[in-house]
Amino acid sequence: MKIAFIYPRFEKLIESRIELKESGISKKNLGDFSMPPALGIPIMVALTGSEHTTVLYDENIEPINYDDDADLIAVSFFTPQAEYAYKVAQRFREKGKTVIAGGMHPSLMVDEALQYFDAVCIGEVEAVWNQILTDFQNNNLQKTYQQLVENLDTIPFPDRAVFRSKDKYDWTAKLIQVMRGCAYFCENCIIPSEFGKNFRFRSVGKVIDELNLYPISGDYYLIDDTLSLPDEQCEAYRNELFNAFAQLETKPRLFISGSLNMSCKPEFLTMLKNAGVVNLYLVTGADPYSIRALQGDKKFIDMGLNMIETYRNAGIEVYISVGLGFDHQKLSVFDNALDFIQKAKLSTAEFYILTPFPQTRVWHKFRSENRILHYNWSKYNTANVVFKPKHMTEQQLLDGYLKCWNEFYTSISISESLKNFKK
Ligand code: SF4
Known part of the structure; x- marks a missing residue:
């Protein structure tokens, strides 16, 4: 067949x-x-x-x-x-x-x-x-x-040879998944609906075996932002995982995701660095720390700036993703975001418009409040306003989003903004 x-x-x-x-x-x-x-x-x-x-x-x-x-x-x-x-x-x-x-x-x-x-x-x-x-x-x-997979170790390694014949891709970092599910339920996130509300982990040995399929010095993107959560189970697992990476003779270059409330303790940073972490994809918009920072709360701005500076000093570059259009945001969010990024001296940033993906909390909320504008799915790509924002008009949200992209990238060259991703 x-x-x-x-x-x-x-x-x-x-x-x-x-x-x-x-x-x-x-x-x-x-x-x-x-x-x-x-x-x-x-x-x-x-x-x-x-x-x-x-x-x-x-x-x-x-x-x-x-x-x-x-x-x-x-x-x-x-x-x-x-x-x-x-x-x-x-x-x-x-x-x-x-x-x-x-x-x-x-x-x-x-x-x-x-x-x-x-x-x-x-x-x-x-x-x-x-x-x-x-x-x-x-x-x-x-x-x-x-049917949910009970034991993630039964999942075979992805057969990436299926991509090998394609010479049109210009992205080489390999995606690695180490866990599934999430016990949290952030309002815009699809993970708990798709993968369940319990954390499930691959054994560390299996993850290392997967890395060993390739030249281990390559780039790997650990796609699970749950790995960085301040949760006991996640903490125990990431300690084991990163300590195992640290034992490898040749280090991978690891990209991980996280949020503004990640630990800044020196021993944590040392563990990340020894494991090969070179880049942190910092997602903002829905977690309690970035909510306050993007509202202009000085205490949380300072905490965020301190966190980014601490990671940079440890040799881990930060790439920020800023969520716009949440109900807790007012018109000031666009200037607050640009101001924060500028003070943090970040050279790579992206901006996304809140999008009510099916079965997320915002999806149910906006539907119950009759705030979904349309179900033209091709526009559900985080670059369009598909719902009625609470504290601004649809046009103001779109204009603010465009302003963020324009103001940030008119002052940063392509080589500077992508230097995080170069060896
Ligand atoms: S954003 Fe992260 S922490 Fe929040 S529900 Fe999704 S996976 Fe969990």
Whole structure:
């Protein structure tokens, strides 16, 4: 049997906000790299038995061959891709193909996805993928499949060879996932709905084995922002993980995510540094510390500035992502954000507009308050205002967002802003 994996196109920031392009900001400043899809597809390829063949069409870098002789079409997508994904499914079904859906959006909008697909995998695919293939071969495909993975160590290493034939990607850092689920429920986050409300961890040995598949000195992005949480379970795990990294003869270059309330204790910084951490992706907007800092609260601004300076002095560069449009923000948030970034002397920043992704807390809240403007999913890419903000108009939010990009990047060169990512 042959399986075609499809990753539909999605509207990038620069396509949504042509004003930024016209003002001279580089695509690369806007994070517009050609990156391979995340881990779902390479894990499914690894799970697929050698008696089958696979092919990947990533519509973001190449056209889809609708005449492919694949028996089964598997489409993986998140919300900004949903409209294209439904068109892709329709075209393949018109050709008599069976089409299944997986990924963030169909997992959370199952009934919608079932209008276009023969089956939907809800949530994690690993425990059900072989069942899907068997049912399809036996002409017994079910409408939905859903099962959490109990032991993350049973997940095979992603088969990244599926990307190797693609020479159009310009991003080489490998994504590594070390845990799933989150016991918190930040208002704009999809993780607890998608992966459950309990933390689950891979064993440290397995993570190290995965790193050993590649030249270990490469770049790795630990995609779990939960790893940095001030939570007992997360703390115990990250201590074990980073201490294991520190024992490696050759260090990886690690990119991690976190928030303004991360520890600044010298022993913590030493642990990160010894593990190979070189870059912190600092997400702001929803956590209690950045809420106060972006409201202009001096105490929290100073704490944030001190934190960034401490990390920089430890050799860890910080790349900030600023969330705009939250109900706790007023019109002053745009100047507050730019002021904070300037005082922190950050050379890399991105800005995103709050987006009510399906089944998040803000999604339910905005729907109950009749504040969702439309369900044009291609605009749910954090570069558009798709809801009625509380303390500003839609236009003021959009203008403030554009102002943040423009004012920050007109004073920073592309080489300076991307120096964090260069060896
Ligand atoms: S933003 Fe992070 S801490 Fe908050 S719910 Fe999502 S994964 Fe958990």
